[in-house]
Amino acid sequence: MKSILALFALLLSLPAAAAQLTIELDHASKTWQTADLLKHPQAQTVQIVDDVSYKRSMTYRAVPLAALLPGLKPANHLQAVALDGFAAELTAAPLLAKTGARAWLAVEDPAHPWPALAQGKPSAGPFYMVWTHPQAGHISPEQWPFQVSRIKQLQTVAERFPALLPDPKLAADDPVNLGFALFQKNCLACHRLNGAGDAQMGPDLNIPYNPTEYFGGDFLKRYIRDPQSLRHWPQAKMPAFAASVLPDNELDLLLGYLQHMAGRKQQP
Secondary structure, three states: OHHHHHHHHHHHHOOOOOOEEEEEOOOOEEEEEHHHHHOOOOOEEEEEOOOOOOOOOEEEEEEEHHHHOOOOOOOOEEEEEEOOOOEEEEEHHHHHOOOOOEEEEEEOEOOEOOOOOOOOOOOOOOEEEEEEOHHHHOOOHHHOOOOEEEEEEEOOHHHHOHHHOOOOOOOOOOHHHHHHHHHHHHOOOOOOEOOEOOOOOOOOOOOOOOHHHHOOOOHHHHHHHOHHHOOOOOOOOOOOOOOOOOOHHHHHHHHHHHHHHOOOOOOO
């Protein structure tokens, strides 16, 4: 057992290796190598203040994500899939923006590897979606996927997973539908609901029980704001959703959607 742990520690300490990223769009598909991205004509050095994953300022060699998505339209939908099964659902519009909050693909140079995310863990590489001026677009932590291996164009979440949909009788601007949009942005990268979704990390949020059914008082809000304050364990991955990222009114809308879906359980 000790020898296995020693080997694992050695693997984590090895320099970053060159990697590849596949981008699959409906009209085109391309696999990028690390070296090609590092020398991309639009690659530049960017500084990220308050990096979501490293919790400090970081500097990366990065390519504007829009430059890697030719022909994509703002209304299109993408999914960024990470090595650990994290699957971030992303509306194309923010990714294509060239002002305000701007998305970049940070590329880890094997000759200059990034630091580990934590002791015993790998870095955020080989590819990491980062944002400059994220506050201008209310970018959530789930929109910073790291260890990305593939980006692919898909139908919208509502088209792919009807089991996530609120009651169709509700108006488009009903608070529950607004909460559904926030669920897609903030939760679906890690969680499924009614068995629907592509994520493989967190538990299903409706089967067998919805968290609104077993969190009393304001504990569910407190858990979303700071998960480690209620359930602390070293391998926890759920990020804290600060009010600057998920304002109180949006958190209430999100909880409204979850409470609504507690009455719409579907077995997968």
